[in-house]
Amino acid sequence: MDDDQTESNYRNIGEMYGKTLNWDEQLTVVRTMFPFVSTKVALQEKHFAKGYAYSCRIYAIERQDEWASMTQYLEQALEEYQRSYEETGTPEAIANLLWALCLGYVFFADEEVIGATGYEYTKSCYETGMLLIEILRETKTYEELAEYYYTLLHVIGLDGNEAGVDFCKAV
Numbered sequence: 001m002d003d004d005q006t007e008s009n010y011r012n013i014g015e016m017y018g019k020t021l022n023w024d025e026q027l028t029v030v031r032t033m034f035p036f037v038s039t040k041v042a043l044q045e046k047h048f049a050k051g052y053a054y055s056c057r058i059y060a061i062e063r064q065d066e067w068a069s070m071t072q073y074l075e076q077a078l079e080e081y082q083r084s085y086e087e088t089g090t091p092e093a094i095a096n097l098l099w100a101l102c103l104g105y106v107f108f109a110d111e112e113v114i115g116a117t118g119y120e121y122t123k124s125c126y127e128t129g130m131l132l133i134e135i136l137r138e139t140k141t142y143e144e145l146a147e148y149y150y151t152l153l154h155v156i157g158l159d160g161n162e163a164g165v166d167f168c169k170a171v
Contacts, residue, residue, distance in 0.1 A: 023063075023064045027061075027062070030059075030103070031059055033152070034099055034102055034103045034106075034152075035099065035145070035148075036052075036055045036095070036096045036099040036100075037092050037095045037096060037099075037142070037145070038052050038092060039092055042084075042090050042092035042093070045084050045087075045088050045090055045093075047080045047081070047083040047084035047087065047088075047093075048080065048081065048084035048088075048090050048092060048093050048096075050076075050080040051076075051077045051078075051079075051080030051081040051084060051093065051096060052077075052096070054073045054074070054076045054077035054080065055073075055077050055096060055099070055100075057073045058070050058073045058074060058077070058103075070107070071104075071108065074100055074103065074104055077096070077100055078097065078100045078104075081093040081094075081096045081097045081100065082097060085097070091135075091136065091139045091141065091142055092142075094132050094135045094136055094142075095136060095142050095145055097132055098129060098132040098133065098136065098149050099149075101125060101128060101129055101132070102129070102149065102152055102153070102156060102158070105125055105156060105158050106156050122157075122158060122159070125158055126153060126158050126159060129149070129153050129158060130150075130153075132149075133146045133149055133150050133153075134146075136149070
């Protein structure tokens with residue numbers, strides 16, 4: 001896959017803030033800005049462990065031409081984290097669902113996708129994010145992470161209102 005084709009599959013995270021980052025810089029930002037969690041107890045649950053393995057695969061990607069496989073891993077991680085929460089109520093699964101929602105929105109909800117469905121798409125993602133945040137806020141262990149992701153929703157332009165990404169960045 002050539003660079004042009006790879007580039008069309010995701011957004012350069014720096015472009016959200018008027019910068020172009022090279023591949024290594026983007027990976028550093030992603031690994032820092034979008035934390036996912038695990039505990040020994042959570043890893044004992046089979047669906048959480050599978051989701052966590054897919055999440056780790058995403059962060060293990062080092063070459064730009066491999067990034068296209070990220071969508072596959074992200075979808076599989078989402079599925080496993082959802083199963084984990086539904087079957088056992090694993091709070092770490094909720095935290096990692098939030099991670100996947102934000103990561104997916106930043107990299108794959110480009111102007112074409114958002115423009116086609118506009119406010120409704122963003123609002124739906126925001127509402128899902130807020131539901132996950134409310135669940136996390138109820139846990140003592142992850143209430144600070146919930147607040148971090150609440151802020152991150154606004155930083156990445158996932159604000160649930162019609163003001164748009166530019167307004168959120170300005171704020």
